[in-house]
Amino acid sequence: MPGLLGKKIGMTSVFSADGKNVPCTVIEAGPCVVTQIKSVEKDGYAAVQLGFQEAKEKNTTAPLLGHFKKAGTTPKRHLAEFTGFEQELNLGDTITVELFADAPYVDVVGTSKGRGFQGVVKRHGFGGVGQTTHGQHNRARKPGSIGACSYPAKVFKGLRMAGQMGNERVTTHNLQVLKVIPEHNLLLIKGSVPGYNGSIVLIEK
Numbered sequence: 250m251p252g253l254l255g256k257k258i259g260m261t262s263v264f265s266a267d268g269k270n271v272p273c274t275v276i277e278a279g280p281c282v283v284t285q286i287k288s289v290e291k292d293g294y295a296a297v298q299l300g301f302q303e304a305k306e307k308n309t310t311a312p313l314l315g316h317f318k319k320a321g322t323t324p325k326r327h328l329a330e331f332t333g334f335e336q337e338l339n340l341g342d343t344i345t346v347e348l349f350a351d352a353p354y355v356d357v358v359g360t361s362k363g364r365g366f367q368g369v370v371k372r373h374g375f376g377g378v379g380q381t382t383h384g385q386h387n388r389a390r391k392p393g394s395i396g397a398c399s400y401p402a403k404v405f406k407g408l409r410m411a412g413q414m415g416n417e418r419v420t421t422h423n424l425q426v427l428k429v430i431p432e433h434n435l436l437l438i439k440g441s442v443p444g445y446n447g448s449i450v451l452i453e454k
Contacts, residue, residue, distance in 0.1 A: 250356070251334045252453035253279045253348060254301035254327055255436065257359065259446045263427060263437065271439055273427050276357075278346040278436040278452055283338050284320040284328065296332050299344065300325025301449070327449050346434050349454065354423045358451040359444035363416030368392075373409045419443035 255278035285298035304326040321341040369375040378393040425439040
């Protein structure tokens with residue numbers, strides 16, 4: 250799907266036409282520069298590689314410097330591939346947030362906030378085990394039994410237990426586009442998107 254790289258600015262709220270206060274996320278979408286065009290004949294698949302945000306030359310490796318020089322653009326900090334662009338694109342072309350001017354809905358891909366090591370109540374929504382009276386000690390938020398000891402005499406893979414929560418790739422589908430502000434490269438999307446303020450997200454049409 251065609252799309253852009255962007256940066257999550259934060260959340261705010263706007264009033265709709267019928268006077269309702271709608272929560273929304275502000276994303277700085279683009280401008281992105283075409284840094285590579287992949288074809289089926291040469292690469293085995295068709296895609297367009299886009300670069301987002303300026304990077305310093307001293308922080309860019311020599312192979313990447315040559316890659317950006319071939320595209321006729323300055324070094325970029327983030328790269329991503331998209332497919333399905335309707336218009337013909339060339340190296341060095343700039344794609345702005347106006348790509349979503351006629352898009353009613355978008356998908357947003359981001360990395361969720363890391364929550365560290367969490368128990369089963371917060372991580373999986375467990376309700377706790379047993380009653381809280383009659384000698385109950387400190388097991389109200391414990392996971393309970395994790396399997397039988399005689400058969401199968403093991404713990405099944407994928408069993409919901411305590412562990413690392415968050416900090417993983419999350420895709421949020423069918424988010425409504427409320428407003429496109431081309432002069433500031435801003436995109437207002439209804440609801441929330443994964444990630445912290447300032448994180449990089451992929452917006453797909």
